[in-house]
Amino acid sequence: MKPSRLNTNAPDATCPLHAPKDHPKVPREKIGVLLANLGTPDATDYWSMRRYLGEFLSDKRVIDYPWWKWQPILQGIVLTFRPSKSGAAYKSIWNTEADESPLMTITKEQVSAIKIALEAEYGDRVMVDFCMRYGNPSTKSKVEELVAEGCSKILFFPLYPQYAGATTATANDQFFRALMEENWQPASRTVPPYFDDxxxxxxxxxxxxxxxxxxxxxxxxxxxxxxxxxxxxxxxxxxxxxxxxxxxxxxxxxxxxxxxxxxxxxxxxxxxxxxxxxxxxxxxxxxxxxxxxxxxxxxxxxxxxxxxxxxxxxxxxxxxxxxxxxxxxxxxIPCLNADPLHISALVGQVRKNLAGWV
The missing domain is CATH 3.40.50.1400 (Rossmann fold)
Known part of the structure; x- marks a missing residue:
């Protein structure tokens, strides 16, 4: 069994009521909102692209061919030639100033706007963060961080308006795998498709x-x-x-x-x-x-x-x-990105799915 990862040094950490004096401090109980998108390579070079594509194209939700049949093709052919081609495509759109993909830049903008909206409504009781299904920041690392900060409940929000096994389901899969690593699992919910909102x-x-x-x-x-x-x-x-x-x-x-x-x-x-x-x-x-x-x-x-x-x-x-x-x-016509109407719609989905928790 793994030791607790609770952040005992958090500014709001206190000793639980009625606990003995030598009980370690624990962070105040919070609710986490974890937004998830597909993912992005860390850079456009061959090996960064190969790592990212290897993770993505090994997902059985994305390509469901038998392992024995697909992996030799993937490792021997696809991951030999495709990283260079994909790297060139990413390089043509790369945010050179921030040294990251546009998806990463936009996701950060969305999360920042959602965080501001939820803070105005719920104060510091709700923590907002994001993860990627493939690449970084990983779902596992972000679940660990939220748990460490005292989130006893987590709302997981795949940012896909329409449901597909290769998008929403695999994001949820990864979230559930991360929960399997927790000794003290937070209560969890997932946001359903919102295409008809x-x-x-x-x-x-x-x-x-x-x-x-x-x-x-x-x-x-x-x-x-x-x-x-x-x-x-x-x-x-x-x-x-x-x-x-x-x-x-x-x-x-x-x-x-x-x-x-x-x-x-x-x-x-x-x-x-x-x-x-x-x-x-x-x-x-x-x-x-x-x-x-x-x-x-x-x-x-x-x-x-x-x-x-x-x-x-x-x-x-x-x-x-x-x-x-x-x-x-x-x-x-660009995606909705951090458009205020889009942020309002996403916040509405969060609010609806937090019902009963806050």
Missing amino acids: PAYIDALAQSVERAYAAAKRKPDILICSYHGLPERYLKEGGDPYHCQCQKTTRLLKERLGWNETRIMTTFQSKFGPEEWLQPYTVEEVARQAGKGNKSIAVCAPAFSADCIETLEEINEEIRESFEHAGGEEFLY
Whole structure:
């Protein structure tokens, strides 16, 4: 059994009521809110990228091929060549001033804003922090820190509006693994998908309205590009992701007051040889250009923060596909990031899921 990691030197540490005089001090009881996103490499060099990709692509929730079949391919081929290519892509969007990926920068901004909002409401009773499923800061390290600071309850919040086994579930898995390491486990809750939350849809709609109002040329169609999944995850495993993505687009359309010809759902980031959810964004933007829609907008409702899949894949690769097919105006609408309406929606989710605890 591991010794207690409670921070007995915390400023608010006291001896428990009715405890003997020689009882060690313990931090005042608190509630932790732990936000989680996908992850980021520590740097863009080959070995940093290899470590990050190795962890990510070894996750059975992400790639569910048998271990004996996939690991030789991953270790022998994929992790030999892909780190350099991915490193170059990350380098093109890297926040050189902070020496970190945009996802890390934006997540810190989100957490800071959420912390301020919750502190105004709950004081210092609620601690807010973040972790990454892959890379640093790890889920395990952050759970340990929250427990050490006296969090007897933790609300775990995967920052994915739509549920998928490869995103929400694997983040929860890692959280539960971290809890398995604790001798004195905190009570825990996980925040469910929030794709149909009116506050989230409104924040999404207002971001579209602002982008359209500022555009020199009004887009002919809005492409809602979601991260893809293998098609069989839906057909064989019953993953609700595809349905939740379609509903997100429908709710956005209704909130904007548009008809179906002005908006559509597509999927990006295909990996490997099998069929993924379709239509593929990179092909659909070219098709739209070919049918006469020379001005398009693309948003990414499955991402709570801009990252490699939006800043590099959408704004570079997918843009290039559209322009090569004859497209003229390509408008990328940034993720909600630390937009005040987005922060308000996320705080609303935290507040709702803390009910009964505070």
